[in-house]
Amino acid sequence: MKIAYRHLVQHIEENPSIDQMSDSLFQLGHEHEIDGGIFDMEFTPNRGDCLSINGLLRDLAVFYTVNLNQEVFTEKLNELQLDFKNLSKNNCPKISFLKLEIDQVPETYKKSLDNYFTDLGLNKNNFFTDVSNYLSYETGQPTHCYDACAMSGKLIFHEIEKNEEFETLLDKKITLTGKNSVFSLNDNVINLAGIVGGKSTSCSNKTRTVIVECAFFLPEAIIGKSVKYAIQSEASHKFERGVDPESHDKVLRRFIKLVSEHANIKDMSIISFEYEDTPIHQLPVNVHKINQIIGINITEDDYLNYLSKLNFGIDKDIIKVPSFRSDVKTQNDLAEEVARLIGYDNIPKSEISIPKNDKTNHKDLENKLRLFLLDHGFYEVINSPFVSLPAEDAIRVDNPLDSNREYIRTNITNSLVENLLFNERRQKDSIKLFEISDIYSSSKGINKKRKLSIIASGRVGENYKDFSKKINKKYLAILFQEILPNEVFDFKILSRELLDTKIKNEIVSLEVDIDKFSDDILSYREISSPPDNFNEYRPISDLPSSIKDISYSVMDFSKIKDLTDLLLNYQSDIVKNVFIFDYFKNEKTEEIKIGFRFVFQSKIATLTASEIDVIYNEIIIKSLDIKGITIPGM
Amino acid sequence: MPDHKDITPPKLTKDRGSLHPINHMKDSIMSLLVSFGFEIIDGPEIETEEFNFDMLNIKKSHPARQMHDTFYVENKSNLLRTHTSPVQIRGMLEKKPPLALISGGKVYRKDDDATHLPMFHQVEGIYVDENISFAQLKDLIYKIIYSLFDDGVELRFRPSYFPFTEPSAEVDILSKEGKWLEILGCGLVNPVVLENCNIDSDKYSGLAFGLGIERIAMLKHGVTDIREFYKSNLDFLSQFK
Numbered sequence: 001m002k003i004a005y006r007h008l009v010q011h012i013e014e015n016p017s018i019d020q021m022s023d024s025l026f027q028l029g030h031e032h033e034i035d036g037g038i039f040d041m042e043f044t045p046n047r048g049d050c051l052s053i054n055g056l057l058r059d060l061a062v063f064y065t066v067n068l069n070q071e072v073f074t075e076k077l078n079e080l081q082l083d084f085k086n087l088s089k090n091n092c093p094k095i096s097f098l099k100l101e102i103d104q105v106p107e108t109y110k111k112s113l114d115n116y117f118t119d120l121g122l123n124k125n126n127f128f129t130d131v132s133n134y135l136s137y138e139t140g141q142p143t144h145c146y147d148a149c150a151m152s153g154k155l156i157f158h159e160i161e162k163n164e165e166f167e168t169l170l171d172k173k174i175t176l177t178g179k180n181s182v183f184s185l186n187d188n189v190i191n192l193a194g195i196v197g198g199k200s201t202s203c204s205n206k207t208r209t210v211i212v213e214c215a216f217f218l219p220e221a222i223i224g225k226s227v228k229y230a231i232q233s234e235a236s237h238k239f240e241r242g243v244d245p246e247s248h249d250k251v252l253r254r255f256i257k258l259v260s261e262h263a264n265i266k267d268m269s270i271i272s273f274e275y276e277d278t279p280i281h282q283l284p285v286n287v288h289k290i291n292q293i294i295g296i297n298i299t300e301d302d303y304l305n306y307l308s309k310l311n312f313g314i315d316k317d318i319i320k321v322p323s324f325r326s327d328v329k330t331q332n333d334l335a336e337e338v339a340r341l342i343g344y345d346n347i348p349k350s351e352i353s354i355p356k357n358d359k360t361n362h363k364d365l366e367n368k369l370r371l372f373l374l375d376h377g378f379y380e381v382i383n384s385p386f387v388s389l390p391a392e393d394a395i396r397v398d399n400p401l402d403s404n405r406e407y408i409r410t411n412i413t414n415s416l417v418e419n420l421l422f423n424e425r426r427q428k429d430s431i432k433l434f435e436i437s438d439i440y441s442s443s444k445g446i447n448k449k450r451k452l453s454i455i456a457s458g459r460v461g462e463n464y465k466d467f468s469k470k471i472n473k474k475y476l477a478i479l480f481q482e483i484l485p486n487e488v489f490d491f492k493i494l495s496r497e498l499l500d501t502k503i504k505n506e507i508v509s510l511e512v513d514i515d516k517f518s519d520d521i522l523s524y525r526e527i528s529s530p531p532d533n534f535n536e537y538r539p540i541s542d543l544p545s546s547i548k549d550i551s552y553s554v555m556d557f558s559k560i561k562d563l564t565d566l567l568l569n570y571q572s573d574i575v576k577n578v579f580i581f582d583y584f585k586n587e588k589t590e591e592i593k594i595g596f597r598f599v600f601q602s603k604i605a606t607l608t609a610s611e612i613d614v615i616y617n618e619i620i621i622k623s624l625d626i627k628g629i630t631i632p633g634m
Numbered sequence: 635m636p637d638h639k640d641i642t643p644p645k646l647t648k649d650r651g652s653l654h655p656i657n658h659m660k661d662s663i664m665s666l667l668v669s670f671g672f673e674i675i676d677g678p679e680i681e682t683e684e685f686n687f688d689m690l691n692i693k694k695s696h697p698a699r700q701m702h703d704t705f706y707v708e709n710k711s712n713l714l715r716t717h718t719s720p721v722q723i724r725g726m727l728e729k730k731p732p733l734a735l736i737s738g739g740k741v742y743r744k745d746d747d748a749t750h751l752p753m754f755h756q757v758e759g760i761y762v763d764e765n766i767s768f769a770q771l772k773d774l775i776y777k778i779i780y781s782l783f784d785d786g787v788e789l790r791f792r793p794s795y796f797p798f799t800e801p802s803a804e805v806d807i808l809s810k811e812g813k814w815l816e817i818l819g820c821g822l823v824n825p826v827v828l829e830n831c832n833i834d835s836d837k838y839s840g841l842a843f844g845l846g847i848e849r850i851a852m853l854k855h856g857v858t859d860i861r862e863f864y865k866s867n868l869d870f871l872s873q874f875k
């Protein structure tokens with residue numbers, strides 16, 4: 001909600017700057033951003049009472065001297081004759097109507113009203129609607145204006161459940177479905193209660209006689225409707241969060257006053273329907289409890305002084321919660337009020353000591369398994385559980401984000417196949433992935449199984465010993481046998497037939513219940529543990545990469561170190577990776593053959609052959625500067 | 635002089651994989667909390683409305699319960715948990731105070747944009763004992779944040795609202811660029827929630843806190859797009875080893 005600084009500060013004696021007021025608002029828990037002289041407020045959903053100038057000023061009164069001196073019409077009012085029936089008193093326990101007739105519609109507004117529109121950059125509508133909108137901003141109570149000329153007949157408030165088309169005053173046609181609280185006139189819906197009024201009874205620039213409806217709707221009757229019908233209104237936002245049930249008389253009298261400042265009122269009358277008394281929440285004064293909750297030591301006088309600043313009534317040992325604070329119900333709520341006033345950051349810390357527990361980590365087995373896979377070049381992935389295709393026993397999402405995410409996966413392997421193809425498309429030729437996840441299915445209730453799935457394809461590794469070896473079933477079987485010699489795992493070869501790829505490497509996979517692993521794995525001694533800190537993350541490129549290999553013949557073995565130091569640490573914006581993929585020492589010829597693979601990739605654009613050649617040639621020249629090294633065939 | 639023909643082959647670089655950075659972050663936070671005395675508990679990702687909402691004092695009218703915020707499954711009989719808090723409820727129903735429990739894992743909300751995903755991760759903790767105060771909660775949060783970030787990082791507590799805690803707070807840290815960044819939510823357990831779990835709220839009080847793992851991982855590693863975590867791109871994953 002946008003609230004202008006100058007609309008607030010004009011009521012505050014100390015005249016705080018916008019930054020001072022901003023600090024006060026933050027301390028009170030009212031998050032906001034400042035844009036020019038406007039606070040863009042983001043109130044927590046329990047503080048519907050703050051959605052107005054007056055509401056915010058009531059909170060700011062704990063720091064400043066606030067004068068809420070808006071004038072209201074004070075004289076006696078005639079009773080309005082209105083054919084109205086409330087058939088849903090639970091949803092609307094209180095409602096008032098005011099009828100006003102003016103001699104002519106004003107062409108211009110007084111500064112106080114005009115500033116609301118200009119300061120907040122709002123469009124004007126028609127006189128009565130403009131007054132209503134301003135009043136909602138000032139008091140927090142939404143009102144709705146009907147053109148009295150269109151209101152003859154029987155007016156009913158009720159909750160209906162029938163499909164009916166309804167045209168809003170914003171010219172939007174919606175079809176009401178399910179249960180809705182509405183106002184009907186002669187059996188036609190004229191107002192979707194608390195959300196938006198209808199076109200047929202809306203005011204215009206010509207309206208001189210208005211019926212103003214001022215209601216207290218239960219949040220439950222309003223909530224979800226604005227989203228359902230895609231109508232964002234200030235009124236629904238306020239009703240959903242709760243308005244002050246005791247404000248009607250004052251708000252309507254303020255309405256009269258504002259109208260009277262702009263036009264001569266020829267006639268006015270009012271009627272209120274109150275079906276139940278608003279309960280006054282009362283809590284015993286218990287400063288000991290408040291001190292215990294917050295961990296401070298304030299006196300009862302200080303405590304009660306804090307509460308009275310927030311309009312709480314104090315009657316001997318009883319605290320009376322003001323009608324606009326429907327969120328305050330318990331001693332913990334009162335403690336929060338005190339804590340806000342003191343300032344959360346001003347409450348000193350108090351040493352906490354949690355008794356140590358001797359429970360072992362029940363995920364030890366799973367963690368050991370992860371470290372074993374890590375040591376053998378596997379990368380852990382996490383996939384979304386949402387899939388498009390139903391499987392047998394798959395759980396269906398009632399309200400999916402889209403049809404591609406309508407079911408919950410019943411296996412991990414399919415996700416890993418997608419991950420594999422994703423990486424193959426990025427020129428990866430050694431892919432080893434695993435995921436551990438709960439997998440759910442629906443068969444006589446919801447079933448959960450914790451599973452490990454692995455997938456592997458391509459080269460065993462990048463280093464010169466593994467480079468030419470291909471991953472196959474045997475490779476994985478040996479790997480697992482190494483740590484779990486007594487267990488047999490059902491590795492599968494996945495067919496590439498239906499996959500969109502030309503790569504031919506075997507895909508080996510395994511999906512198994514975590515329960516299948518015995519405690520034997522706990523004896524596995526990992527080679528190293530995951531790091532505590534990582535290097536600074538470098539954004540990755542999605543552009544294609546290119547590969548260039550260089551094979552050297554080295555006769556002077558002492559130069560090997562110079563060569564590897566030079567090439568493995570080669571610095572260039574486009575050299576993404578370099579590693580030794582081949583190493584062979586020929587004892588007979590006393591020669592070492594060593595091959596380096598360079599992976600080129602740019603973060604800016606796809607590299608051309610000539611761009612790569614520039615760096616490639618530079619590498620060759622620099623490396624051949626080392627004596628005793630040649631590149632066969634060059 | 636060494637014989638120039640006697641050479642050790644180049645070091646055989648072991649191709650190590652990596653833990654997923656989100657799981658790694660989750661594990662680190664959980665280990666830290668275990669060292670403080672918390673016990674790890676688990677719960678299902680597919681939950682009932684009762685555990686996910688009712689027991690946590692989230693009213694039927696609360697916006698979070700709407701179809702546009704929560705994924706419901708199997709004709710609304712169950713839902714995908716929107717937070718790990720229902721695990722705390724299960725823990726409180728099972729164990730007697732004093733209890734200090736943490737749970738971590740996947741949670742689901744009906745969002746999908748550059749900063750929100752329909753699936754993300756949380757770690758939540760709860761400590762119920764006699765005379766737990768907001769001042770003690772602050773002490774614990776300072777300890778957690780100092781361990782996760784630099785010791786002495788500036789932080790602030792802001793009043794906030796969660797139906798299951800009262801008072802409630804959100805905690806921000808000051809970034810190197812001088813910007814306040816929201817890190818976690820916390821508060822004293824609402825006595826209504828304790829009573830829902832058959833815990834005498836006159837005798838016991840509790841503190842609770844919850845962290846979004848992705849947010850912390852993004853801040854710690856400098857990842858700006860949350861979606862990168864879930865593309866399973868080896869170029870991305872290989873940076874976290």
